[in-house]
Amino acid sequence: MINQIEEVKKKFLEEIETVKDEKQLEEFRVKYLGRRGIIQTLFDKLKEIPREEKPTIGKFLNEFKELAQIKFDEKRKEIESGKRKVGELVDLTIPGRFKYTGRKHPLTQTLEEIKKIFVAMGFEIASGPEIEDDYHNFEALNIPPEHPARDMQDTFFIKENIILRTHTSPVQIRVMESKQPPVRIIAPGRVYRNEAISARSYCLFHQVEGLYVDEGVSFAELKGTLLSFAKQMFGSSVKLRFRPSFFPFTEPSAEVDVSCFICGGKGCRVCKYGGWLEILGCGMVDPNVFKFVGYDSEKYTGYAFGMGVERIAMLKYGIDDIRLFYENDFRFLEQF
Amino acid sequence: MKISHKWLKNYIDLEAEPEEVKEKLTMLGLEVESVDYPGEKFKNFYVGEVLEVSKHPNADKLTVCRVRVGKDTLQIICGAPNVAAGQKVPVALVGAVIPRNQHDPEGKPFVLTKAKIRGVESYGMICSEFELGLGDDKEGIMVLEPNAQVGQPLAEYFGLDDVIYDISVTPNRPDCLSHIGVARELAVAFGLKLKKPEFKVVESDKRITDYASVEIIDTLNCPRYAARVVLNVKVEPSPKWLQDYLRAVGLRPINNIVDITNFVLYEVGHPLHAFDYDKLAGHKIVVKCANDGEVFITLDGKARVLRKDTLMICDAEKPVAIAGVMGGANTEITDETKNVLIESAYFNPISIRRTSKYLGLSTDASYRFERGADPEAVIWAVNRAAQLMAEIAGGEVLQGVIDVYPVEIKPKVVSLRFSRLNSVIGFEFSQDDVVKILEGLELEILNRDEKSLTVKVPTFRVDIEREIDLIEEVARVYGYDRIPDKMRSVVHFSTEKVKVDFHNFVRERLIGAGFKEVVTNSMLDEEKASLLGENFVKVLNPLSREMSALRTSLIPSALDVVKHNFGYGVKNLKFFEIGKVFRLAFDEDEKPRYVDNYVEEERLLILMTGVAEPVSYDLGERIFDIYDLKGEVENLFRGIFLENYRFIYYSNNSDIAELEIGIEIGGKYAGRLIKVGDEILNKFDIKADIYIAEIDFDLLCKNSRFEERHYIELPRFPSVFRDLAFVVDESVPVGEVENAIKEKAGAVLKSIRLFDIYRGERIGEGKKSVAFSLEILSKEKTLTDEEVNELIQKVVKYVEQKFEAKLRSY
Numbered sequence A: 001m002i003n004q005i006e007e008v009k010k011k012f013l014e015e016i017e018t019v020k021d022e023k024q025l026e027e028f029r030v031k032y033l034g035r036r037g038i039i040q041t042l043f044d045k046l047k048e049i050p051r052e053e054k055p056t057i058g059k060f061l062n063e064f065k066e067l068a069q070i071k072f073d074e075k076r077k078e079i080e081s082g083k084r085k086v087g088e089l090v091d092l093t094i095p096g097r098f099k100y101t102g103r104k105h106p107l108t109q110t111l112e113e114i115k116k117i118f119v120a121m122g123f124e125i126a127s128g129p130e131i132e133d134d135y136h137n138f139e140a141l142n143i144p145p146e147h148p149a150r151d152m153q154d155t156f157f158i159k160e161n162i163i164l165r166t167h168t169s170p171v172q173i174r175v176m177e178s179k180q181p182p183v184r185i186i187a188p189g190r191v192y193r194n195e196a197i198s199a200r201s202y203c204l205f206h207q208v209e210g211l212y213v214d215e216g217v218s219f220a221e222l223k224g225t226l227l228s229f230a231k232q233m234f235g236s237s238v239k240l241r242f243r244p245s246f247f248p249f250t251e252p253s254a255e256v257d258v259s260c261f262i263c264g265g266k267g268c269r270v271c272k273y274g275g276w277l278e279i280l281g282c283g284m285v286d287p288n289v290f291k292f293v294g295y296d297s298e299k300y301t302g303y304a305f306g307m308g309v310e311r312i313a314m315l316k317y318g319i320d321d322i323r324l325f326y327e328n329d330f331r332f333l334e335q336f
Numbered sequence B: 001m002k003i004s005h006k007w008l009k010n011y012i013d014l015e016a017e018p019e020e021v022k023e024k025l026t027m028l029g030l031e032v033e034s035v036d037y038p039g040e041k042f043k044n045f046y047v048g049e050v051l052e053v054s055k056h057p058n059a060d061k062l063t064v065c066r067v068r069v070g071k072d073t074l075q076i077i078c079g080a081p082n083v084a085a086g087q088k089v090p091v092a093l094v095g096a097v098i099p100r101n102q103h104d105p106e107g108k109p110f111v112l113t114k115a116k117i118r119g120v121e122s123y124g125m126i127c128s129e130f131e132l133g134l135g136d137d138k139e140g141i142m143v144l145e146p147n148a149q150v151g152q153p154l155a156e157y158f159g160l161d162d163v164i165y166d167i168s169v170t171p172n173r174p175d176c177l178s179h180i181g182v183a184r185e186l187a188v189a190f191g192l193k194l195k196k197p198e199f200k201v202v203e204s205d206k207r208i209t210d211y212a213s214v215e216i217i218d219t220l221n222c223p224r225y226a227a228r229v230v231l232n233v234k235v236e237p238s239p240k241w242l243q244d245y246l247r248a249v250g251l252r253p254i255n256n257i258v259d260i261t262n263f264v265l266y267e268v269g270h271p272l273h274a275f276d277y278d279k280l281a282g283h284k285i286v287v288k289c290a291n292d293g294e295v296f297i298t299l300d301g302k303a304r305v306l307r308k309d310t311l312m313i314c315d316a317e318k319p320v321a322i323a324g325v326m327g328g329a330n331t332e333i334t335d336e337t338k339n340v341l342i343e344s345a346y347f348n349p350i351s352i353r354r355t356s357k358y359l360g361l362s363t364d365a366s367y368r369f370e371r372g373a374d375p376e377a378v379i380w381a382v383n384r385a386a387q388l389m390a391e392i393a394g395g396e397v398l399q400g401v402i403d404v405y406p407v408e409i410k411p412k413v414v415s416l417r418f419s420r421l422n423s424v425i426g427f428e429f430s431q432d433d434v435v436k437i438l439e440g441l442e443l444e445i446l447n448r449d450e451k452s453l454t455v456k457v458p459t460f461r462v463d464i465e466r467e468i469d470l471i472e473e474v475a476r477v478y479g480y481d482r483i484p485d486k487m488r489s490v491v492h493f494s495t496e497k498v499k500v501d502f503h504n505f506v507r508e509r510l511i512g513a514g515f516k517e518v519v520t521n522s523m524l525d526e527e528k529a530s531l532l533g534e535n536f537v538k539v540l541n542p543l544s545r546e547m548s549a550l551r552t553s554l555i556p557s558a559l560d561v562v563k564h565n566f567g568y569g570v571k572n573l574k575f576f577e578i579g580k581v582f583r584l585a586f587d588e589d590e591k592p593r594y595v596d597n598y599v600e601e602e603r604l605l606i607l608m609t610g611v612a613e614p615v616s617y618d619l620g621e622r623i624f625d626i627y628d629l630k631g632e633v634e635n636l637f638r639g640i641f642l643e644n645y646r647f648i649y650y651s652n653n654s655d656i657a658e659l660e661i662g663i664e665i666g667g668k669y670a671g672r673l674i675k676v677g678d679e680i681l682n683k684f685d686i687k688a689d690i691y692i693a694e695i696d697f698d699l700l701c702k703n704s705r706f707e708e709r710h711y712i713e714l715p716r717f718p719s720v721f722r723d724l725a726f727v728v729d730e731s732v733p734v735g736e737v738e739n740a741i742k743e744k745a746g747a748v749l750k751s752i753r754l755f756d757i758y759r760g761e762r763i764g765e766g767k768k769s770v771a772f773s774l775e776i777l778s779k780e781k782t783l784t785d786e787e788v789n790e791l792i793q794k795v796v797k798y799v800e801q802k803f804e805a806k807l808r809s810y
């Protein structure tokens, strides 16, 4: 009986190689694996052999049946997949069905990057109104009426003492009015300047304001914080340059340049061959500002900084016309 | 402000190269915006002398000149009619770039080469004013002064062998608005000594008090007024050196008297004014405010209407100058002027600024006075000018200075604690460094111990009043770059719950759904603002009419985006914006969050137009319709866990919509979905179907269940699906049939989905078949067929009754 099974097995393995299509596959299945197929007849014969041989032969026959089933399944898969290649009924080169691609605005992407870095440093997010009063936008920031510093920012007026904020700095005042130190916030938002529209300036743009007030906050810490920000934002090899400057609400004040990350500081068109790119303004909060919000300037010190999101996005992506951000040309948006 | 390198050298022994000076100034806080080398354009140009002129052998109009330039003598062909032997002329050598080409219609520059002109060689070019870019005269060559030095570089001859720094001076540093001021800063930075010019005024024995008098009525706005009188001046063009200085800093020379006042202004920073003494009635100066509405002609010939707060300089009868801003035409220095009264005063900065602002007139003088002039410079400046007038204009300086100084401005005294300095900056300064820096800035140390020092601040430093101002000075001069970057800090950890960035959450979902984000202008014209919202906010001083109001809706700017993209052939658009809209509060009860009665609200706008997704060759092209928009909105709501909303269907649409569905969230009106109407589209010149949803963003945030997500045990039994199709009247809204099914089926109806609407003969005219797929699920058990059938029967009966519907298939 073993021999007989061996023989069937040999034939099975030979014949399965000759199966070429579904029809032959079905004939083959009926012949071997069908209800009246060869394998079943072998099982039928098992009943007739002596009882003591049954376990050995039974086991042998079962193993063959399993093998046969595996071989058959493999063959079936082969024929089914081959069908596509041969039949050419499905043209896989036809393009996929088109879906629209979403994109975040480059300004949002830049802002999110900035936010992420400062949030990781422990800054919280604050916000304030775009229609602002003179007190918060100027006076409490140590810019009294008739002060020449008001010329630094051309203002849109809504009515007497009500303006469109010219910077996000009024959020500093609003936050400090609402709580005692420690204060550690960034305030992103839209600001307005009454300036002629050109490739370099637009009547509105977006800023990120930063403020940290606590005991023992120093200028050296401001430098370190911004250096860390710059390295995270532009690359770990960049350097910063702090230039003395003037803002009425900080003292000492500085304008900050980052070494050109496009040419590595050697000089190129973007950095106007100077090797430096101006990216933000900062300084230690002026004691007069603390007076306005009722903080004790002997006990607390603080730093503040502000940067333009458009400016940073333009540098980062090499965009040479600020108006592109507000035109929302899909061919532009698609690039980011 | 323009600062000349050559001029600076009068006050410090500056040996540094211009690039180094630029770097130093910038790092002192005097940002150098540009460095200009005006002489560079005259490289390879020299002063030459024409030795001999002879006719060109082959051309009538040309001459062959022999020109001496230094040691060499060159042969140059010249076409100018005025060339003559003995002239000193500007000569360009081979290789020079001629700034303007006389023969080119655009006057483009060109490089001079050796040339053979009609058979005769030419080794250079004698230039006209036009070619040098110095004037418009093309008729002949430029003839230089007879005493010009042959072989001298032309740049040097013109005084252009200089370097001009364009410095942006911050408003707190008016003391740096002069050459001496800038030199003082450089002296500290380079460790040099500042040399202020020393001179002696040679006076006649006639006493000034016999010739003029000064009276200050408004002592608040004019704390000090000094004057000198110079007789018998000869008004004529200034000597070349003086003209060169003024031109170098961008001033136009006028006459020697005016030029001297300008020279002193740019030297020491103190504005002066010269009056024609003989035109001053009563030879008297009175300082007082104008009468409201008074008209005054300034020396630029313009009539200015004055106010009662305009500080004026008057004589015995009439106003003669707007104090600190501009002189009057009536007492202007002219060629006939014989005698001069020089004004040197100190005016209240606020008064000058107010006047300059309302007149819209900013001058070199007002610019300095409104930032704060130096009351102590008054006498030095008037003496300097008088002495120069004696030297240059041959005047006779009368004995004495009139100095009316009713309220003395005393130098400020300020103290600095070393410990405070070190803690604010975060760096241990050496006390000796601190002293050296402050003394270098001419701050006089009055007192010093181991803890602090006290200084007297010179009056030209209007910005130093407090300890923090001294701290800044020390840090600035020491160098910000030498202060370490502290990369560690002691931070108080926050105890506030981290807020979900809901904006980002919504953005990410929409971007995933194929929308691009746009950012648009929040200003627009009033018509568009009023079209889409009430109580719009106007801008008092807009850039243009197109931006004279704040947006009340995101729709107009979204349509601008559509228009722009259509213009470039991009017709299929899906985009969104999250932005603020503005209005005045509707009534007293509405309490705006921040300022006055202005309301700022955030909105989400979604816009779709063009070919619907998926765009494919085989499914048939379809354009977006209102159901695409509705689907996107519902998908977003599901995505952000917003469930308590409902759509509102109106019987008629608002003006702007062809189709409109309202949205209510949490029981409040939250916005709408529209197909934009033709009237609006025509205004924007758009021809396409535009679908827009505009939704209150705050309501989205507040009603999102995102923060309250909570696990609900999964159903342990499988869902059963049943399809139901009803034939109803065409007028029956599908949504109502759906609601009726939901209502009757109750809690076991897990979901319901419309899968077919059919119209056709088999159904009958005016009828439609609507088919739904129902998912039925019980939390308690597996429902039996009987139970499901019973439920379905109940639903069918209800729907049939309610809508006179007929069950079509089940």
Ligand SMILES: [Zn+2]
Pocket (backbone or CB within 6 Å): A260, A261, A262, A263, A264, A265, A266, A267, A268, A269, A270, A271, A272, A273, A275, A276
């Ligand atoms: Zn570069």
